[in-house]
Amino acid sequence: MKQTRPAPDIWLLICIVALLAIGIIMVYSAGSVLAFHDYGDSFYFVKRQLLFAGLGLAAMFVTANVDYRVWRKYAKPILIACFIMLIAVLIPGIGVVRGGARSWLGIGSFGIQPSEFMKLGMILFLAHWLSKEPGKIKTFTTGLLPPLGLIGLAFGIIMLQPDLGTGTVMMGASMLIIFTAGARMKHLLLLALGGAAGFAALIAAAPYRLKRITAFLDPWSDPLGAGYQIIQSLYAIGPGGLAGLGLGMSRQKYSYVPEPQTDFIFSILAEELGFIGGLIVLLLFLVLVWRGMRVAMTVPDPFGSLLGVGIIGMVAVQVIINIGVVIGLMPVTGITLPLISYGGSSLTLMLTALGILLNLSRYAR
DSSP: OOOOOOOOOHHHHHHHHHHHHHHHHHHHHHHHHHHHHHHSOTTHHHHHHHHHHHHHHHHHHHHHTSOGGGHHHHHHHHHHHHHHHHHHHTSBTTEEEETTEEEEEEETTEEEOHHHHHHHHHHHHHHHHHHHSGGGGGSIIIIIHHHHHHHHHHHHHHHTTTOHHHHHHHHHHHHHHHHHHTOOHHHHHHHHHHHHHHHHHHHHHSHHHHHHHHHHHOGGGSTTTTTHHHHHHHHHHHHHTTTOSOTTOOSTTTTTSSSTTTTTHHHHHHHHHHHHHHHHHHHHHHHHHHHHHHHHHHSSSHHHHHHHHHHHHHHHHHHHHHHHHHTTSSOOOOOOOTTTSOOSHHHHHHHHHHHHHHHHHHHOO
């Protein structure tokens, strides 16, 4: 008699579907004014979001039903393909420039963002690599440096686009995998000091990044320039109060908050749905991260455990940075809110990754 596989974690699935549904509603509400102004169609953004959500859910269904151990065989080819796409983006005539960054491959309004693929590709490969010889990571030169060099190479290529936000999320999730794999704390502390120095150098090397830092510290020092986004975001959140102004009633989406359907969608959500609405979204993310970490800790093999940590780490790092930016606790980095913000590659890849996490939950004890 054939043994029936356990169902995936129901709480994980509920959180994913609930956040996706909230995201679709908020993409319409937050982006309708800009969509009508730019494209003559208030439904422009939400129609595309529904398309990408459909593609992502189909991909999630597939990955949720494919044994996660299968990905181990394809980890290396997937990573190589991600590197090829990253390099192709930098070639004039192939890479597409949007928002001042050469981060896209595609034709016209349809495109993919290879750096989003790299986040998942790097997680898959590191989980495969570091689970082969679990104790090796404790040695600095032969265990820790090689994966760090690979991560640094990917981060460097992403920075050539430039895309600091996506690179930071990939780096954060990757370092969480390395920590979980058993790297020595003293090695990580030394690397953290070096990383902080390198991060400071990256900021100093680009004037616009330095302006974002100074704007984060004092947005009113340049209210119409670098501090504009943070100020307008706070102007949206403040009037929301406890229950919000009501769905669709945002005032800041009328060309005050730039691109309200993407990076700053949470500020519009807080304005329309208030503290209660924002808290519900944060609690859904908290439950998602909790259940994901529970899966990662109870899956029966090191590869699955590291893979789960990487996927849920990618979600957690992205949420922390996005919310931190929106409420003025972090400099503006251009990171979307997972499952909520408008996006093609980011939404589809996030649902694909969460499908793998759902499959892992079938095997968790």
